Amino acid sequence: MKKKVWAGGVFAACLAVGVLTAAPLYTGAAELPAGLTAGGQDLGGLTREEADQKIREYVSSMENQKITLEIGDQSVETTAKDLGFHWSNEDAVGEAVGKLTEGNLLKRYMAARDLEKEGAEVKIETAVDSGAVETFVNENCSGLAGAAQDATITRVDGQFQITPSAKGVVVDIEATKNALDQAMAEGLDQPVQVAAVVTESDPKITTEMLETIQDVLGTCTTDFSSSGASRSKNLQVGSAKINGRVLLPGETLSGYECMQPFTTANGYATAAAYENGQVVDSIGGGVCQIATTMYDMALYAELEITQRQNHSMTVAYVKPSMDAAIAGTYKDIKITNNYDTPIYIEAYTSGKKLTFTCYGKETRPANRKVEYISETLGYVDPGAPIEKVDNSMAPGARKRLQSSHTGLRSRLWKVVTVDGKETERTVLHTDTYNASKAIYAVGPAAAPPTEAPAPVETPPAETEPQVAAPVEGVDGGPGVSAPQQSAEAPAAGPGSEAPEAAAPAPQPETAAPQSSAEVPAPQPETPADNGGGPA
Known part of the structure; x- marks a missing residue:
């Protein structure tokens, strides 16, 4: 005889983790009539509390059943309990059973008579927990499914080498959870096997995207031949941290984020840097030359300059307004790929020269x-030197601690020609560089004589002691070789301004060199800004 179903439905999979802790659904001492079952368990003659306990024991008996999740030709095993298996329709069962033990006596009597004739089955619904399924899949299945592999690119011996991309598959958490629910709804008397639902995933960087990187979009080389070992090391270490970076369209590269932290543990040494108008020793001193070289490369590649600040004082390795400084997070060089294809940044040191090159697909x-x-608008004299008395020195002795720096104001013009005819002349930015006084250490004043000195035939001529060389690594070295460049210009970077009214056109001798030959830059008595500390 077919039993009447009191609480419809199938074993559904909802999610909840842990041991069943809900309070009993039934109260009162009335016994359930014969003929009532739940999940195949006979509840006749039981009180509501006893029926509740029996159902819980029935659900708990299924928690340790083995569940096998198949992903392609591989599989992983777990238990129903580990997937958050639980009794999910307690309220519905309680309502159905309550009709037999509580309320109108006539209705209860009629229900009991029906049970005697037909019997009734109360459906016990169970479920697993979505969060538990997701955790299980992430911890055990992601590697099995095979994530998509991005293509990679490196430059070896002047040639690009590309590791191809590959599509992958990922487990669809929600669809897999539903499949588990359906499988366990059929019962857990036997181990359950479920095929995970997977979807294909595409790599972010494909082989075809990287194959467009073939052309030199812009390059720049600066010289650090006068730098000592520590500053040279910093240029080698810092540039290596930028070398090989790939920027997809719209992505931004930060020089500071690539190179920091400026610590000995990260490979840097102590060298000279600018701070508050003085040359000081700083870990990472010299990395501002990296920022400058990258900036000039970006100018000729006509990338978007997202952030750039000039040094506090002039540097010797490029002309005024062609420099860029790094100092903490408030002075940084950031460039953005405004091309429709990826670009590759190459950076290295060789033979006391630092080179940055941007490769991509030329569209200009x-x-x-x-x-x-570079146009210089005016100068500021540093003024009289500062003297600091050093009592450890001989009276009248004098030693230079820091050279003077002439301040100036300058601006940078971008000039575009087509077939040799000028079509654009724009001021990118105007910069101010501070003046700084020379600093000397001097010995204490000589004590006045207590008696007249013995006469001498010829008094010795006063001579000034030999001036000491500047702090190691302060001289930035000669010149900059002009970056190679080719065509169409994107919008100028931040800080652009229109040419000032009645401003004279810059003279050719102020132009940055436009060939790969090394051209000496002006050599004021100015140390190179070496970064690492405030510029």
Whole structure:
């Protein structure tokens, strides 16, 4: 005889983790009539509390059943309990059973008579927990499914080498959870096997995208031949941390984020840097030359300059307004790929020269040329030197601790020509560089004589002691070789301004060199800003 179903439904999978802790559903001492079952368990003659306990024991008996999740040709095993298996329709069962033990006596009597004739089955619904399923899949299945592999690119011996991309598959958590629910709804008398639902995933960087990287978009080389071992090391270490970076369209590279932290543990040494108008020793001193070289490369590649600040004082390795400083997070060089294809940044030191090159897909016309012209607008005299008395020195002795720095104001012009005819002349930014006094250590004043000195035939001529060399690594070295460049210009970076009214056109001798030949830069008595500390 077919039994009447009191609480419809199938074993559904909802999610909840842990041991069943809900309070009993039934109260009162009335016994359930014969013929009532739940999940195949006979509840006739039991009180509501006893029926509740029997159902819980029935659900608990299924918690340790083995569940096998198949992913392709591999599989992982767990238990129903570990997936948060639990009794999910307690309220519905309680309502159905209550009709037989509580309320109107006539209705209870009629229900009991029906049970005697037909019997009734109360459906016990169970479920697993979505969060537990997701955790299980993430911890045990992600590697089995095979994540998508991005293509990678490196430059070896002047040639690009690409590791191809590969599509992958990922486990669909929600669909897999539903499949588990359906399988366990059929019962857990036997181990359950479920095939995970997977979807195909695409790599972020494909082989085809990286194959477009073939052309030199912009390059720049600066010289650090006068730098000592510590500063040279910092340039080698810092540039290596940027070398090989790939920027997808719209992505931004921060020089500071690539190179920091400036610590000995991260490979840096102590070298000279600018701080508050003075040259000081700082871990990572010299990395501002990296920022400058990257900036000039970006200018000729016509990338978007997202952030750039000049040094507090002039540097010797590039012309004014062609420099960029790094100091903490408030002075940084950030460049953004405004091309429709990826770009590759190459950075290295060789033979006391630092080189940055941007590779990508050239889209600018071959007959279009761009150059950048530094124009000095005025100078500021540093004034009289500062003297610091050093009592350990001989009276009248004098030693230079820091050279003077002439301040100046300058601006940078971007000039574009097509077939040799000028089509654009724009001021990118105007910069101010502080003046700084020379600093000397001097011995204490000589004590006045207590008696007249013995006469001498010829008094010795006063001579000033030999001036000491500047702090190691302060001289930035000569010149900058002009970056190579080719065509169409994106918008100028932040800080651009229109040319000042009636401003004279810069003279050719102020232009940055436009060939790969090394051209000496002006050599004021100015140390190179070496970064690492406030510029």
